[in-house]
Amino acid sequence: MRKSFFLGMISLLVFANCLAVDSLGLSDSVKGSEAREEIKQAALTSDILFYGSVDPANAAMITAIDLFLTDLYLKIDDSKYYKKADVDKCVSDVRVIGLLVMDPSTTVATSANCNKLKANGAIL
Structure with missing residues (x-):
């Protein structure tokens, strides 16, 4: 009985969807909402550094518009x-190029x- 339960659990984990694996923290992935927040x-930071030095009077308004865009x-x-590696590349581009x-x-x-x-796909 225990062997069949153990084998069933292993099978379930092996054929589990990426979302289940990602949400358990077993892969090197970031949830979309967290990725969005990191990029924003x-x-x-880039907006404040740039517009704060170039146009301090309008920096807040320009930064708000740019964050919306x-x-x-x-x-x-x-x-x-x-x-995570793909999100980090985007963050790096926004920091440097931005x-x-x-x-x-x-x-x-x-x-x-x-x-x-691209979002992680399902393992099937």
């Missing part, structure tokens, strides 16, 4: 899971690391 935090351009489903070359919202819209984030 990087965008906020960043959120709009992100193609992330908050309920799915994404590879600060030095163009604004974060444009970086999210044009960077391959950001606009081609």
